[in-house]
Amino acid sequence: MSNQxxxxxxxxxHKNFGGIRAVDGMDLQxxxxxxxxxxxxxxxxxxxxxxxxxxxxPKDEGEISIAGERVHFExxxxxxxxxxxTIYQTLALADNLPTPANIFFGREILTKxxxxxxxxxxxxxxxxxxxxxxxxxxxxxxxxxxxGGQRQSVAIARTLQFNARIIIMDEPTAALGPHETQMVxxxxxxxxxxxxxIIMISHDLHDVFDLSDRVSVMKNGRHVWTGNVAxxxxxxxxxxxxxxxxxxxxxxxxxxxxxxx
Amino acid sequence: MAQxxxxxxxxxxxxxxxxxxLDPRLLxxxxxxxxxxxxxxxxxxxxxxxxRNLWNLSVQTSVTALIATGMVLIIxxxxxxxxxxxxxxxxxxxxxxxxTELLTFEGTHSWWISIIVMLIAxxxxxxxxxxxxxxxxxxxxxxxxGGLMFWRGAGWLFTQGRTVTPLDSTYSVLGGGSxxxxxxxxxxxxxxxxxxxxxxxxxxxxxxxxxxxxxxxLEILMLAVWAGLIALFVSTMNAYNFxxxxxxxxxxxxxxxxxxxxxxxxxxxxxxxxxRYIYGYGGNPEAAELAGVSTLKITVMSFAIIGVLTAxxxxxxxxRLNAAPLTIGQLLELQVIAAAVIGGTSxxxxxxxxxxxxxxxxxxxxxxxxxxxxxxxxxxQQMIMAGVLIFxxxxxxxxxxxxx
Numbered sequence: 001m002s003n004q005x006x007x008x009x010x011x012x013x014h015k016n017f018g019g020i021r022a023v024d025g026m027d028l029q030x031x032x033x034x035x036x037x038x039x040x041x042x043x044x045x046x047x048x049x050x051x052x053x054x055x056x057x058p059k060d061e062g063e064i065s066i067a068g069e070r071v072h073f074e075x076x077x078x079x080x081x082x083x084x085x086t087i088y089q090t091l092a093l094a095d096n097l098p099t100p101a102n103i104f105f106g107r108e109i110l111t112k113x114x115x116x117x118x119x120x121x122x123x124x125x126x127x128x129x130x131x132x133x134x135x136x137x138x139x140x141x142x143x144x145x146x147x148g149g150q151r152q153s154v155a156i157a158r159t160l161q162f163n164a165r166i167i168i169m170d171e172p173t174a175a176l177g178p179h180e181t182q183m184v185x186x187x188x189x190x191x192x193x194x195x196x197x198i199i200m201i202s203h204d205l206h207d208v209f210d211l212s213d214r215v216s217v218m219k220n221g222r223h224v225w226t227g228n229v230a231x232x233x234x235x236x237x238x239x240x241x242x243x244x245x246x247x248x249x250x251x252x253x254x255x256x257x258x259x260x261x
Numbered sequence: 262m263a264q265x266x267x268x269x270x271x272x273x274x275x276x277x278x279x280x281x282x283l284d285p286r287l288l289x290x291x292x293x294x295x296x297x298x299x300x301x302x303x304x305x306x307x308x309x310x311x312x313r314n315l316w317n318l319s320v321q322t323s324v325t326a327l328i329a330t331g332m333v334l335i336i337x338x339x340x341x342x343x344x345x346x347x348x349x350x351x352x353x354x355x356x357x358x359x360x361t362e363l364l365t366f367e368g369t370h371s372w373w374i375s376i377i378v379m380l381i382a383x384x385x386x387x388x389x390x391x392x393x394x395x396x397x398x399x400x401x402x403x404x405x406x407g408g409l410m411f412w413r414g415a416g417w418l419f420t421q422g423r424t425v426t427p428l429d430s431t432y433s434v435l436g437g438g439s440x441x442x443x444x445x446x447x448x449x450x451x452x453x454x455x456x457x458x459x460x461x462x463x464x465x466x467x468x469x470x471x472x473x474x475x476x477x478x479l480e481i482l483m484l485a486v487w488a489g490l491i492a493l494f495v496s497t498m499n500a501y502n503f504x505x506x507x508x509x510x511x512x513x514x515x516x517x518x519x520x521x522x523x524x525x526x527x528x529x530x531x532x533x534x535x536x537r538y539i540y541g542y543g544g545n546p547e548a549a550e551l552a553g554v555s556t557l558k559i560t561v562m563s564f565a566i567i568g569v570l571t572a573x574x575x576x577x578x579x580x581r582l583n584a585a586p587l588t589i590g591q592l593l594e595l596q597v598i599a600a601a602v603i604g605g606t607s608x609x610x611x612x613x614x615x616x617x618x619x620x621x622x623x624x625x626x627x628x629x630x631x632x633x634x635x636x637x638x639x640x641x642q643q644m645i646m647a648g649v650l651i652f653x654x655x656x657x658x659x660x661x662x663x664x665x
Contacts, residue, residue: 056551077553092551094544096611097537105541106552108534115532123470 005068007032007166007197008053008084013062015048015221022048024221025062030166030197035188037212037229038201039241045221046201047089050168053199054086055079066166077106085159089170089201091151095144099136100125102143103158128157132187149180156187167191170201185211205234219244224252286605286660290620297624301631309631312500316510318623318630319498320437320581323519324349324574325593326622329600330526331567333618334536336601337543338563339610340394340401344408345571346593348386350585351412352379353575357425357585360432372432379572386412387568388561395560409594416587426584436580438514442499445511449495453488460484515577522573527615529566539563543611599646600625603653625649 008030015023023045030036040046051057053064055073064071066082073079079086093102100121109117109124122139129136132153143151152175159167172188173181188198188211202208208215209229217224217240224240225247232247239245244252301309308314328345335342356375364371390408394401419425440448460483464474474480498516499509530536538559542549550556574593579585604621606613628649632642 054551055553075553076551080553086551088551090547092545092548094541094548094611096544097541101537101541105537105548106554108537110534115528116534116537117466119466119470119472122472 004031006030006065007067008199009063009065009068010049010053011063011065013049013052013064014060015045015052015057016060021221023052026218026221026223028199028216028223028226030199032165032197033192033195034213035192035198035200035211037208037215038199038218039205039208039215039237040218040224041241044218044241046218047170048221049218050086050170050199050201053079054084054168056086080107080162083163083165084168085162085164085166086168087155087159087170087172089174091155093143093151093154096142098142099129099139099146099154099157102154103128103161105158107162124161125157128161129153131160132157132183148175149177149183152176152180152184156184164196166197166199168199168201171203172200173202173204173207181207205237208237209234217241219252222252284614286657287614287617287620289656289660290604290617290624294620294624294627297627297631301627301634305631305634308634312497314630314634315497316501316513318626319516320513321630322622322626323513323515324577325596325600325626326619327519327522327577328567328570328574328593328597329604329618329622330523330615331563331570332597332601333604333606333613333615334526334530334539334563335401335567336598336606336608337610337613338539338559339543339546340391340560340563341598341608342390342401342405342408342564342567343594343598344390344405344412345567345574345597346590346595347409347412347416348383348568348571349575349578349590349593350587351386351416352383352572353579353585353589354416354419354425354587355379355382356575357428357579358419360429361425367429372429375429375432376576379575380569383568383570383572383575384565385568387571388565390568391561391564392557394564395557413587422587424584424586426582426586428579428583428585432576433580433583435514435518436577436582439498439510439512440514440517441511442509443511445495445499445509448512448517449491453484453491456487457484515581518573518577522570523615523619526566526570530615535559535562540611545611596625597622599650603650605657607657621653 006029008028010026010028013023013026013028014021026045026049028036028038028049038046038050048057052059052073055076055078058074064073066084071078071082073082076086094105097105100118103125104121109120111117125139129139133150136150136153138146138150143154146154152172156172169188172184176184185207188200191198200208200212212229214226214228215232215237216226217237219241224244236247240247240252246252298310328349332342332345356379359375359378360366360371364374390401390404393399394404439445460480464480467474495512498512501510502508503510530539538549538554541552542554542556542559546556575590578589582589600622601613601618602608602621603624604614604617604619606618625646628646629642632645637645
């Protein structure tokens, strides 16, 4: 796998907020058709890292390449133009708008006179929602009237509609029931088969081991360990998350002893 | 028991509204408006619904309604504009200054040049307030409270406090003139044809994609109702004659201006990207930013729009008075905000319609006009208006809870 060009390559990424080093020299690679689980404590810098990849935050330092090409994202629009779609933990839905308006939010279909083409957007929304949730019919309700799972499908539909190459999922199953979690798992497998690269942030180790091919662990904004899921186990990963302790018993750079953890 | 009955009643409203595919909230507001009208009709021995009074009522409403359409977008995007009254005074004085001091009085071009100056100044000054709000993250309440104090003071500087008068005679038509009987009918017919075309276009675009459309009978019924309402409006306006003549006045120019602006604003709010961003931002600012919506752009633009509407309001007000006094537009900001809020705009953002604000403005002005007719003193008038405002918001909160 590693002789392929990575879909995403992030090198030596830094991001400070005031005096706090949220991300401190992190590296990350994502290959086509794989799911990379990004793990770490609350405050380990996972969300900040992916926000730089999705264009929501500008990076302070470091390089990002998409399919071998250096890129520079100023806004989320730039990242979307490069084929990166993000499903945020909060879902980032405008609660007062209906499903089609949310799916196309920021990328509305316009008629040739420049007005919103509501009919076309509703049509497309129906088609894409069919793939996710065939029973869904509430296309005219504001999304605040939808259930947790339905809202999640709307957020996912937004990524499918625009043919993403790279999908970032922040806690995709946190708000879901068992049936809906199953649905998301199926979806992730389908997307993988289409050659899409997925970065998944999750606290649920069970989900991560189920769905990911590789995992990457962060602590205190730094890289701890990256490797195949098959080469490790939940206990080792937990040790890395909590203590920054590598499988061979040594500590990750920047963490010299248990006291630092 | 009473609760059961009220539940039944609200169910009924919901059934009627879903059958007609109308917003139940809007329907209940129209109901409230009709009740107010009927009450004042009897309380004033029929004077309230006379063509003369309705004509005046429509003129009195025009400025508040006009600016309220812009205030809806401001409030929906989680801002507020307290400066409209003072900005209106400033722009009005500026327009008067251009007409009387800068250009030759009664010159051929002075009236329209002054209007263009006012419109541009309205857009720039409104936009500047929006820029300060978005760029420096100062709450709009504070920035426009500053505007409230600043602009009236700035107006004073133009003329050292003198009232600018008289104004250009062509210009005065914009405030108190009307378009006559024939033109009123022509405008009514054109409006109906445009509405029909819009309905047909909407049906076609839905049918093209194989969506279910509203039943044809219902659509024709609705259009017939609209035709009736337009005809009623035009004939009422035409029934108010010029003094000592048989000739009807027709639709007042300020009302015509207001209606045209309101249509443009409805288009902006519901059918453009900008309108969609305003509502989406109001619903969830973070989601809007993640979707790549620029807060700065939409804030500057929404404040520039209300600035232009304020300039049009300044034009109407000063033209109507044939003067630009410093006191013009006092407390207008509160009337405008009240109209929007009575019309269902939520101060929490994300919710509100232009049509609602228009009805809210008519409702408030009807109350004021009706109370004057039946001889209520101005102090109790204000107290009653305050009660209505709070009742309207309470009703909204109650209704939102019920519909969940």
